[in-house]
Each structure stands twice: as C-alpha cells, then as structure tokens.
Amino acid sequence: MKIAVMGYGTVGSGVVEVIETHVSSISKGTNGEKMEVAKILDLRDFPDDSHAALFTKDFNDILNDPEIKVVAETMGGVNPAFDFTMKLLKAGKSVVSSNKELVAQKGPELLQMAEESGSNYLFEASVGGGIPIIRPMSQCLVANNIEGIAGILNGTTNFILTKMIEDGMTFADALKLAQDNGFAEKDPTADVEGFDACRKVCILASLAFGKHVYPNQVETEGISNITLEDVSYIEGANGVIKLLGQIKKLSDDKIAAFVSPAVVWNGSQLASVNGVFNAILVRGDAVGDVCFYGQGAGKLPTASAVVADMVDCVKHIDRKKFFGWGEGAEDYVVDYKDSIEMPFYVRAKATENKVKSAFGEVKFLSRIGQPSDEKAFITDKMTQNELSKRLEGFEVINTIKVTNY
Amino acid sequence: MKIAVMGYGTVGSGVVEVIETHVSSISKGTNGEKMEVAKILDLRDFPDDSHAALFTKDFNDILNDPEIKVVAETMGGVNPAFDFTMKLLKAGKSVVSSNKELVAQKGPELLQMAEESGSNYLFEASVGGGIPIIRPMSQCLVANNIEGIAGILNGTTNFILTKMIEDGMTFADALKLAQDNGFAEKDPTADVEGFDACRKVCILASLAFGKHVYPNQVETEGISNITLEDVSYIEGANGVIKLLGQIKKLSDDKIAAFVSPAVVWNGSQLASVNGVFNAILVRGDAVGDVCFYGQGAGKLPTASAVVADMVDCVKHIDRKKFFGWGEGAEDYVVDYKDSIEMPFYVRAKATENKVKSAFGEVKFLSRIGQPSDEKAFITDKMTQNELSKRLEGFEVINTIKVTNY
Numbered sequence: 062m063k064i065a066v067m068g069y070g071t072v073g074s075g076v077v078e079v080i081e082t083h084v085s086s087i088s089k090g091t092n093g094e095k096m097e098v099a100k101i102l103d104l105r106d107f108p109d110d111s112h113a114a115l116f117t118k119d120f121n122d123i124l125n126d127p128e129i130k131v132v133a134e135t136m137g138g139v140n141p142a143f144d145f146t147m148k149l150l151k152a153g154k155s156v157v158s159s160n161k162e163l164v165a166q167k168g169p170e171l172l173q174m175a176e177e178s179g180s181n182y183l184f185e186a187s188v189g190g191g192i193p194i195i196r197p198m199s200q201c202l203v204a205n206n207i208e209g210i211a212g213i214l215n216g217t218t219n220f221i222l223t224k225m226i227e228d229g230m231t232f233a234d235a236l237k238l239a240q241d242n243g244f245a246e247k248d249p250t251a252d253v254e255g256f257d258a259c260r261k262v263c264i265l266a267s268l269a270f271g272k273h274v275y276p277n278q279v280e281t282e283g284i285s286n287i288t289l290e291d292v293s294y295i296e297g298a299n300g301v302i303k304l305l306g307q308i309k310k311l312s313d314d315k316i317a318a319f320v321s322p323a324v325v326w327n328g329s330q331l332a333s334v335n336g337v338f339n340a341i342l343v344r345g346d347a348v349g350d351v352c353f354y355g356q357g358a359g360k361l362p363t364a365s366a367v368v369a370d371m372v373d374c375v376k377h378i379d380r381k382k383f384f385g386w387g388e389g390a391e392d393y394v395v396d397y398k399d400s401i402e403m404p405f406y407v408r409a410k411a412t413e414n415k416v417k418s419a420f421g422e423v424k425f426l427s428r429i430g431q432p433s434d435e436k437a438f439i440t441d442k443m444t445q446n447e448l449s450k451r452l453e454g455f456e457v458i459n460t461i462k463v464t465n466y
Numbered sequence: 467m468k469i470a471v472m473g474y475g476t477v478g479s480g481v482v483e484v485i486e487t488h489v490s491s492i493s494k495g496t497n498g499e500k501m502e503v504a505k506i507l508d509l510r511d512f513p514d515d516s517h518a519a520l521f522t523k524d525f526n527d528i529l530n531d532p533e534i535k536v537v538a539e540t541m542g543g544v545n546p547a548f549d550f551t552m553k554l555l556k557a558g559k560s561v562v563s564s565n566k567e568l569v570a571q572k573g574p575e576l577l578q579m580a581e582e583s584g585s586n587y588l589f590e591a592s593v594g595g596g597i598p599i600i601r602p603m604s605q606c607l608v609a610n611n612i613e614g615i616a617g618i619l620n621g622t623t624n625f626i627l628t629k630m631i632e633d634g635m636t637f638a639d640a641l642k643l644a645q646d647n648g649f650a651e652k653d654p655t656a657d658v659e660g661f662d663a664c665r666k667v668c669i670l671a672s673l674a675f676g677k678h679v680y681p682n683q684v685e686t687e688g689i690s691n692i693t694l695e696d697v698s699y700i701e702g703a704n705g706v707i708k709l710l711g712q713i714k715k716l717s718d719d720k721i722a723a724f725v726s727p728a729v730v731w732n733g734s735q736l737a738s739v740n741g742v743f744n745a746i747l748v749r750g751d752a753v754g755d756v757c758f759y760g761q762g763a764g765k766l767p768t769a770s771a772v773v774a775d776m777v778d779c780v781k782h783i784d785r786k787k788f789f790g791w792g793e794g795a796e797d798y799v800v801d802y803k804d805s806i807e808m809p810f811y812v813r814a815k816a817t818e819n820k821v822k823s824a825f826g827e828v829k830f831l832s833r834i835g836q837p838s839d840e841k842a843f844i845t846d847k848m849t850q851n852e853l854s855k856r857l858e859g860f861e862v863i864n865t866i867k868v869t870n871y
Binding site: 079080083086087089090092185191192193196197200201202203204205206271328330332333334335345346347348349350351352353354355356359361362364365366368369372373376383 | 484485488491492494495497590596597598601602605606607608609610611676733735737738739740750751752753754755756757758759760761764766767769770771773774777778781788
C-alpha cells in the first residue's frame with residue numbers, strides 16, 4: 062500500500078527510516094500488506110537524500126493520488142497541518158500524527174471529520190513519543206473509571222531537573238547543557254514554561270474523560286522558578302521536584318487539569334524517572350495505578366509510534382476504528398485552585414512561630430546553609446486559594462504543590 | 467450481547483462485578499453494545515450470591531446457547547479449561563482468558579483453533595494482571611525489532627524480596643507475612659520457585675518473537691536460596707535483588723529465556739518496583755526501553771483486563787482480530803548458560819588473591835559482619851558455563867546473575 066509523509070524533519074525522516082528498516086516486522090503487523098513510501102512533502106530541498114525522487118512541494122500531489130491511502134503528518138504546528146489533515150480525512154485517507162499542538166488545538170474538528178468520512182485519525186506519538194499510552198488507555202483500561210492521571214510529559218524539563226537534583230547544577234547551567242546536547246531548543250520557552258506538557262495534558266484528559274480540553278483551559282506553570290535551595294530542602298525530606306501534568310476527575314462533567322512543578326516523594330514510580338525519559342501514571346478504580354515509561358521524544362522512538370499507527374490504519378483500511386471524543390465546554394474544566402486539596406511545600410522568610418500560628422503543626426524541612434530567618438515546610442492538605450489566604454503577610458520565596466501520585 | 471463466565475473464583479467473580487459496575491464505560495468501549503452476564507459455570511454452590519439464577523454446573527449450557535458469543539475463562543489450570551476453550555472457539559465463540567498456565571502450555575493449539583474458526587482468543591490478563599502489555603506489544607511496538615524483555619512478573623516473590631530488602635526480614639518470615647496477607651498460597655511453590663513467572667515468560671516470548679515457547683524450555687530458578695547476607699552485599703553496591711524473567715533475541719530463529727534472581731542496579735526502572743507490583747521492560751531497536759508497571763494480580767485489576775478483552779471481542783464479533791503466533795520448536799530456545807554473557811555476583815569462602823587469580827580485577831562488595839574468609843564480588847561479563855569453570859575449587863556460597871536492564 063502506498064503511503065505519504067508530510068514534513069521531513071526529525072520525526073518525518075525517522076518514519077521513512079523505520080518503514081524501510083522494519084519491513085519484516087511491519088509486514089507481520091499488517092498481515093502481509095507492504096508499506097511503500099510514495100511521496101514526501103516538504104518545502105525544503107534535500108538534494109543529497111536518497112529519496113530525492115519522492116519529494117514534492119505540492120500538497121495536492123498527495124491529496125489527489127488515489128493510491129495513497131495512509132498519510133503521516135509530522136510537520137508540527139497548527140497551520141498548514143490542520144488544513145492538510147482536514148482535506149485528507151475528507152478525501153477518505155487515514156492520517157496519523159505526532160503533532161500534539163494540532164491535536165490539542167483542533168482535535169474535535171479532526172475527529173469529527175474522520176467520523177463523517179469513515180477514515181481514521183490516530184496520534185499515539187503525540188503523547189509520550191514512543192511510549193504506548195493512547196491505545197492502552199482507550200482499549201486496555203476501558204473497564205475502568207479513570208480517577209486521575211499524572212505525567213512527566215516533557216523530556217527537556219525532566220533532564221534539567223535531573224541535573225539540578227543529581228549534579229547540583231543551577232537551572233541556567235542545566236538548560237545550557239540541555240541545549241548543547243540537543244535536548245532543548247534555542248528558544249526553550251515551550252518546554253521550560255510547560256506549554257509542551259500542557260498540550261499533552263489536553264490530549265490525555267480528552268481521551269480519558271471523553272470531552273475535549275483546550276490548552277487555554279489548563280493552567281500552566283513552568284520550572285524556571287525552581288532553585289537549588291528548593292531542590293535541597295525537598296531532597297532532605299526524601300522527595301524530588303518534577304514538572305507534572307495532573308488531571309483529576311471531580312464529577313461526571315467536571316475535571317481539573319494543570320501543569321506545574323510538583324514534589325514527588327521517593328517510592329512513587331514517577332520519582333525515579335530521570336533524564337529525558339517520560340512516564341504517565343493512570344489511576345483507575347479497578348486496575349489501581351498503572352504506569353507507562355519510556356522516551357518521550359527522539360527521532361526513532363517517536364517515528365516507531367507513528368509507524369505503528371500507520372500499520373493500524375492499513376489493517377483498518379476499509380473500516381472505521383471506534384476512537385475519539387466529543388467537543389469540550391467552557392465550564393468543563395474547573396479552577397483547580399478552588400477545587401483540589403493537596404499539601405504544599407512552602408519556603409518563606411518567617412519565624413517558626415509565625416508558621417505555626419498560620420498552619421498549625423507542620424513538617425519543617427532543612428538544608429545545608431539554611432539562613433536562620435528562612436523556613437521551609439510541608440503543609441496539610443488544602444486548596445491553593447486557602448494556602449494563599451494563610452500566606453498573607455508572609456514574605457514567600459516559593460511554593461510548590463505536593464502530588465499524591 | 468450475552469456473555470458467560472467460567473470459574474467463579476477471585477478473578478471470575480471480579481469479572482462479573484466489573485461488568486455490573488462499569489456499564490457506562492464498557493458501553494462507550496463497545497460503541498453502545500451492552501454486555502449481559504447470562505451464565506456462570508462453576509461446580510461449587512454459591513447459595514447466597516445474588517447471581518444464583520445464572521449458575522450452571524453444565525458446560526453445555528454455555529456451549530449450546532447461540533446467544534452467548536463471548537466467554538471469559540477464569541478457571542485456571544489446563545484441564546478442563548483447555549477442552550472447554552477448544553470447544554467454544556470451534557463453535558465460533560470468542561474466549562478471553564486470565565489463565566497463564568493454559569496459554570503457556572497450549573497456546574498454539576488454541577490460537578490455531580481460533581484461526582480456523584474465525585473466532586478471537588485474547589488473554590491480556592494472563593501476563594501482568596491489570597497491566598496493559600499484550601496489546602501494547604502486539605500493536606504499539608509493531609515497528610520495532612524487539613531485542614529483549616525483562617520483567618518482574620510475580621507479585622508474591624517481589625513482596626518477599628521487598629520485605630527482605632527494606633525491613634531486613636528473613637525469607638521464611640517474609641513468606642509467612644505474605645501468606646498471612648493473602649499474597650501467597652499455603653503451598654507457595656509455584657510462586658517461590660518461579661513457575662508462575664516462567665509461564666508469563668513463555669507468553670511474552672511467544673508474542674514478541676512469533677514462535678511458541680513452552681515452560682520446559684525456560685530454565686527456572688526461584689528465590690528460596692536468597693539470604694539477607696546477599697541482600698546486604700548488593701545493597702551496599704547500590705543494587706537490589708529481584709526475581710526476573712529475561713528473554714533475549716539471539717538471531718532470527720534463536721532466543722534465550724530464563725527465570726532467576728537477578729541483581730538490578732538502582733536507577734533501572736525495575737529497581738524501584740516494590741511490594742506486590744509487577745513491571746515489564748521491553749527493549750526495542752527503535753523505541754529504546756519502555757516499561758509497563760502496575761498490579762500483576764488481584765481481583766479487580768485482573769478482572770478489568772479480562773473485561774477489556776471482552777469489550778474488544780464484542781467490537782470484533784463479526785471478524786477476526788489479527789493476533790497470535792506460530793508453533794515452537796525444540797531447538798528454538800537455546801541454553802542461556804552457554805550463549806548469554808553477563809556479570810555475576812559471587813559470594814564464596816576465599817582469599818582476595820584466589821579471587822583475583824581466577825577473575826582478575828573485580829569489584830569487591832562488603833557488608834556489616836562480613837567474616838574475614840568470605841568474599842563477595844561482581845565479575846566481568848561471561849557466560850554461566852565460563853563462570854562455573856572459573857569457580858572450580860572455590861567454596862561457593864551463592865551466585866546471582868546481574869542484569870543489564
């Protein structure tokens with residue numbers, strides 16, 4: 062069967078490579094049907110690439126080729142990927158994507174178009190790169206009411222935090238090392254400020270609870286305020302700081318979803334996820350906690366997930382897979398600050414008495430070099446709004462949520 | 467759609483419970499089709515059970531009911547589960563199973579019958595209980611050449627080892643605690659001697675590499691020889707002892723597979739899997755390492771995996787899922803002792819000089835209370851046969867494989 066790839070960057074070139082180097086295993090998965098890369102769409106020139114004959118700059122060469130039935134969209138960004146994908150689906154072609162931004166922003170329209178045209182739109186690679194998560198959640202956990210999800214969804218920030226925790230590097234030095242190693246972009250905003258994790262939270266929440274969640278509904282805080290002093294206090298209490306995406310079901314039509322640094326106690330499966338690795342923990346009412354771990358990015362891991370989706374499309378070429386979710390709603394995602402109770406890590410200039418009078422008996426933390434007028438402690442469970450109220454009059458240096466995953 | 471459950475023990479009663487308590491999520495998964503428990507087969511009486519009207523002691527009541535199209539086999543054991551399953555598949559009914567012993571012993575015949583009759587035979591719950599592993603491996607990792615698998619596949623032994631490591635309990639005391647807590651049977655042989663893990667290794671190996679592996683092809687060693695002294699030496703070197711099932715691809719038609727205690731260094735995802743939890747690490751050539759973690763046993767976790775398979779059967783009621791593997795061969799699984807090189811932990815009565823003259827420069831380990839004539843060390847990589855040769859003339863106390871996962 063002929064297939065096409067749109068976008069010949071890291072992931073797209075990986076898709077072509079995986080298809081060419083895994084003929085035998087792919088053919089087993091498709092029950093004998095072979096995949097042939099017929100067209101590669103990219104506006105750039107790749108004069109030295111061995112696939113020169115396959116390149117096109119005209120999207121219509123793919124859209125109008127009736128023999129191309131499955132297309133990988135590895136362009137990234139909303140435009141023109143959205144327009145292209147809509148047209149392909151409308152034409153009855155199946156599309157698989159690694160484009161988390163597109164799915165998070167435009168998922169409902171794309172899924173609706175796939176529904177109407179009887180084509181398939183799959184995107185296992187959009188969350189967690191090569192980690193199997195979309196299919197296990199939608200199929201294996203179907204006999205569960207999912208209660209919540211917590212994930213380390215961004216390898217760049219996890220690499221930076223790991224370097225701060227394990228090697229005592231500052232945030233700035235760890236970021237520079239990540240950039241030097243190719244783990245972080247020159248402009249690292251999307252990673253460091255949590256926007257990338259936010260998009261993945263949207264996709265996970267939509268899949269788990271059946272209604273679309275948009276990025277602007279997920280309050281997002283990055284890791285640039287985390288200091289080595291915070292790392293040190295929390296290490297002393299047997300925990301680590303991770304950038305977590307968290308989703309909680311509150312009722313049949315309310316959820317909370319947010320991205321932020323969070324204290325994870327050692328012993329949690331999430332605490333031992335280091336470097337560029339990702340992990341997603343899903344809590345179901347029957348299955349309990351299950352956790353999926355692996356490389357959340359990278360050429361071949363991500364490409365292998367894209368190709369697995371293409372195999373599934375080839376198998377389902379003449380019929381629709383039942384997969385998707387419905388449109389969202391403005392009041393569906395509630396303000397977590399008012400609705401979720403959790404403990405908090407607080408670091409402030411204060412006396413022990415002042416802390417006790419505001420928070421009662423708390424667990425004080427310590428670090429080497431702690432100034433006598435600085436206190437760090439873990440509060441009881443309360444909402445973020447309650448925390449803010451109790452911290453009025455404090456000279457707060459930092460607060461970090463404590464997760465129960 | 468009418469379904470039946472064969473075997474009303476822990477898992478079977480859990481299946482009925484999950485179906486009854488998850489009507490809404492199951493119905494979403496089946497695209498609206500409802501599942502109705504029509505018959506429960508068990509030779510025992512359950513006079514106080516609310517499903518009294520559904521019980522039967524006659525298998526033919528299920529076999530001959532044309533409205534029953536999906537059957538859960540949660541009986542355990544090879545007989546009569548094998549005979550029943552063959553008859554149901556032959557009659558065109560789909561069967562899902564949590565019965566690892568049956569799949570490990572009789573997989574090829576059952577899969578062949580499903581193939582011939584166009585029915586589905588699924589068994590997600592047979593490995594790792596509620597952990598999604600069969601479906602992710604067969605679908606999400608299809609664009610990978612799998613290089614190896616290592617798994618903590620038995621909760622009972624992992625609980626015992628965790629108690630030895632974390633609380634310094636002896637093997638005997640930890641086993642008794644597991645029995646008191648219901649984590650271990652009165653006769654704990656199948657767990658403690660590794661037979662349960664062995665069956666799961668057979669299923670994973672068959673799925674990953676396409677040819678059936680039988681339990682008698684997998685050399686199996688349990689944990690009853692592990693002592694607190696071994697735990698202590700390895701803890702001092704920043705590792706833990708786990709009962710691992712390991713599978714390695716050697717060539718296109720040779721694999722090695724074995725179950726044994728193994729040293730896992732901290733930092734591995736497998737090292738932090740504690741208590742009754744299981745984890746399976748799969749190493750693919752494109753995706754790298756992915757790891758699946760969760761409860762490997764228990765009523766509701768296992769039942770939720772059985773029900774997810776039933777949902778899949780309902781969705782595929784009029785067509786065959788492409789899933790399975792071929793018959794095995796006697797020379798397909800080679801003797802790992804001769805073919806796999808790895809480091810070993812060795813504990814022996816010996817002088818440092820004797821160790822050095824047999825093994826060269828090695829890493830010596832230490833523990834509190836270590837007798838002056840006892841040495842423990844980690845060797846270079848070598849085969850087990852090579853190790854045995856070099857240890858000739860030593861008074862060996864214990865040797866443990868060191869894993870590279």
